[in-house]
Amino acid sequence: METEQILIENKAGLQNANVRVLGMTCASCAVSLESYLKPLDGVSDVSVNYPNQSLSLTYDKNQINLNQLKQKAGEIGYEILLEKNASNKIEEIEKENHQRLRIKLIVSAVFAIPVFVIAMFFMGTIPYENWIMMGFSIPVLFWSGREFFIVAWKKMLHFSANMDTLVALSTGVAFMFSVINTVLPQFLEKQGIAAHVYFESAVVIIMFILLGRYLEEGAKNKTSLAIKKLMGLRPKKVTVIRNGVDQTISYHEINRGELILLKPGDRIPVDGKVKKGYSFVDESMISGEPIAVGKNKGEKVLAGTINQKGSLVIISEKIGEETLLSQIIRQVEKAQASKPKIQKLVDQIAGIFVPVVIGLGIITFMIWFVFGPEPRVVHAMVSLITVLIIACPCALGLATPTALMVGIGRGAHHGTLIKDAQSLEMAYKIDTLILDKTGTITEGKPMVTDIIWSEEKSSELLQGILLSIESRSEHPIAEAITMYLRKNQVVEANTELFESFTGMGALIYFKGHKYLVGNTKLMDLHKVKIAANLDKIARQWEEEAKTVVYFSNDNKVEAIIAVADQVKSEAEMAIKQVKNLGVEVVMLTGDNKAVAEVIAQKVGIKAYKANLLPSDKGAYIEEIQKQGKIVAMAGDGINDAQGLAQADVGIAMGSGSDIAMESASLTLMSSNLNQIAVAIKLSKSTMQTIRQNLFWAFIYNLIAIPVAAGILYPISGFLLNPMIAGAAMALSSISVLANSLRLKNRTI
Known part of the structure; x- marks a missing residue:
């Protein structure tokens, strides 16, 4: 993933930063970090993306800086990465974390399975069985699962809570209850209550949660595959000509104005101009066209494209973060870190969910302790543990961002650059499409x-x-x-x-x-x-x-x-496809009426307006928005910028001006109008996936929490085992991720 901090000064003098964060283990972690940083003086806006492990900030650099923000995040257990080469570090950390999770999972399984087997099949037949199970449980809780307790403690110090709090509370209570009954069994037996132990519940819960996180890490890596593929378009080594001598250097060492030698098959590392030679360049990653483009002296080349048969010497003009490829990566990352309205609602729910669950757990314990059948303490303890485990909001938190990441990644793969999640959420709702004429239809x-x-x-x-x-x-x-x-x-x-x-x-x-x-x-x-x-x-x-x-x-x-x-050859068919989706198409142009009429007739547009100034386009869009229309506008020029910004969804042509692309929320990199219908369909599919995810996540919690609390016990005598609760919680998160990944292969 692209992880270097990205700093951009906006018009208000505020600073925007997009950085990576370590230490988040669930969706409520993102909410905790947001709520902790937002009230700080100088912080204007904070958006944390859990699956992407990223943080977008808007802050006043005169009041607070990134180092201070990093220190604040560290107080509650999160690490903000500010290094220039954070991308290399994050990949190493992700690999190490995945490997560490694997080892912890294996260790937990090695010790948890014997405890489970003894408790389920040999209880009462093995001497010192409780002591044996306690000994096997200690490495599971305090080595494999120690991070749950560390994070929960840090959270508690700042009056905060997340999923780790639930896991630490439930497994800690189960373990301590079992230790007391192992070391001092007579304490309960004197009261006529059998001294049951629940070591198997504590260790199996941790094993299942570690398994869920291990699988979740693998699935999250797949959702960000589009970014990794884009980053893979950068060559690691480059041949430069310095003082007439060829030298092989790292991609990051290229200077502006550098002479770069490109051999057949080399990937172009920078945006620049051909200084010498003639070759064909595969620009399909930008234009979508499979036919290679001939490049001669003075012609432009773009980073990420591939030099084919001939050799070229190019002079670098835009390097590093300035290249078009880096801008694409940055915009896709920014889009994946942004949140639509539906996600903000889910975040609010997740933020209050953990404290509510802890409250429900305590209420459940009290009801069982006061009104439950004997042994009341045991039933109360088991129900408390089960409620705390099964109510984890992971599935709820993953429902929206994972679907968005896959949807945005798929858009990038097909040449549609989605700047923010709101535009993806809004695109399928549009009922009016405004098209500029010059450079868009033509x-x-x-x-x-x-x-x-x-x-x-x-x-x-x-x-x-x-x-x-x-x-x-x-x-x-x-x-x-x-x-x-x-x-x-x-x-x-x-x-x-x-x-x-x-x-x-x-x-x-x-x-x-x-x-x-x-x-x-x-x-x-x-x-x-x-x-x-x-x-x-x-x-x-x-x-x-x-x-x-x-x-x-x-x-x-x-x-x-x-x-x-x-x-454009595809214009008539593309406009027909949009109309078939129930969208009215209108053409706006600054050209004269005669030209506008001819073009409109050629492509099948009935409504058009000619002789418009740039401000007229924005005013027209505002006017029809007041009528309740949800408007998208596609344009390519500086004169379209106001209209693109005014529209609910702005669509820029990739061949257009930088200002148009900055004003728009979607960019069609190939400038192919067919991609508009594709973007609308992608929006619809993504929102369907989000709704499916949220439905199952809410249904899971609505059904699971009452069952865990023991609502079925008076009817059927059924009381959910904490081990089964741990497995169900892990399965719910995996099912949401799997459903999001289905979007990658869905026909659009």
Whole structure:
């Protein structure tokens, strides 16, 4: 997992930090840490994610710093990691913890199973059996399970409680009760009560909880697999050229402006530009396109993409946390650490759950002790232990974040970057989708769509002259024509005297002839006549919202060229898919009404608004939100930022501006509109999974606690064994995790 602290200064002068936390063992730990840090002076916001073991903070650096926050967290048993290379440390710690859990589980099983066998099958037949069971129980409780008691003690000192408190109380009470009955059996026997021991309950409970945590750790690692895969896109070693000599260095040692040598098959470590060489680069992790892209001198390359057959020398421009790949990792992590409204409600419940359960346990004990059948003390003790064990809120706490982590991870895998959990929760509720035109529905850049020559077949010379004029112009339309001609392998002519006319076009001379490229104003200025057949075609193109460019030789138009911002190939089908989900689609554009109408008709949009300023888009969205609409907006430019921020769900195109991506809550990395329908369906599937998880977690506790308290005893004489309670508690957490992981393979 990406674990280095991430510090960002926001507009209010506050500092945002995203760090990792060690020592959390259950969902109520997250609530305890949040509630302990939130009241501190200078802390504006705290969000703790238990499955991700992360902490997001907003604080005033003039009042408090991260070291002070780390110290405060340490007071209640948690460690905030602030090291720059925390990612390496956390992986080592996670491996060590998993291995330590495994050893503790094995040790607990080695000693707990004999205790269980003696208690269940040989009770009353083995000499000194109680002393033997006590001896076997000591390493289970005070070595395998010692952390439960350490954490519970730290919590108690700060008037706090979590799942470890429940485990420590239940197993500690069971063990101490059994020790008293082993060492001083006559204490109860004098009162006519058999001195029962419950060593097997204490040790088997700890064994089951350790088993649950061991399996839970493995499952949590799977939920964060998307982040680990993204981090795996960074090469560990890189070849740089320093003072003309090739050197192999670590990824973290790369400097800005460094020359990096890329051999065939190398993964690109930074964002930069090609300095030397030519190759094809697999950019599918960014664009989603399987076809490799040719890279020549001056062209951009991105971290995480793969150099294919050729060799390249690139110059690094963005390194470390500045790269697009690092931004993706950071945003996915931030999203996984964020909480939707439903999780905040669950956190509030989990925060009061443990004290309530302890209260219920005490009430249960008192009822059995006062009104229960003989032996009252034994029944009261067993019921108390069982209630404390079975009521653990782990399943409840895992229900929402695990499903979100899998959902967000799956979105990242398919090219949809989800910035926060709220957007994933909201996406399936949208009833109106606002689409920007340029760069969202269309490609966002002018392209040649048609070219007609006055003669049936144009000469290579005329094409070369046309290329010579357009290659010297800086106009976007000239760039589109240049790209088209070069793609068709036209050879540029060696022309003379280039002159540009602002707002009209340009001219060039070749062997005494004057050649013009531009609009009708330029043609009229130089008295160039346009043939009737070409004029008719040009008017037809204009009706189709295409820009017409004329190319003339002296007084004769040699060619007319249509240039337009082409509609994306998938746009019509993508919009249809969104409509099929019951969502109304509206197009907003700053372009003129004629162009807007043509584009809207092409993609099947009935409602559209043209000639809009950036502020008009935000105002329109606000207006329909007041009507009760839940609005999503997709856009790619700086002019869309206000609308993206105003919308309930902002969707940015990955090829768009950084400001658009910052304003949006979802980013489509491939800029493919089909991903909008996928995001809506993913949102729906994720929320269904969360509801299923919460249903089973609540049902489990609603049914299990009364049964553990002994509600069935007056009816059937059934009293739940604490061992079975421990197994059921562990199973409930595992079932929630398993249900969340099903989301990875669900058809969307």
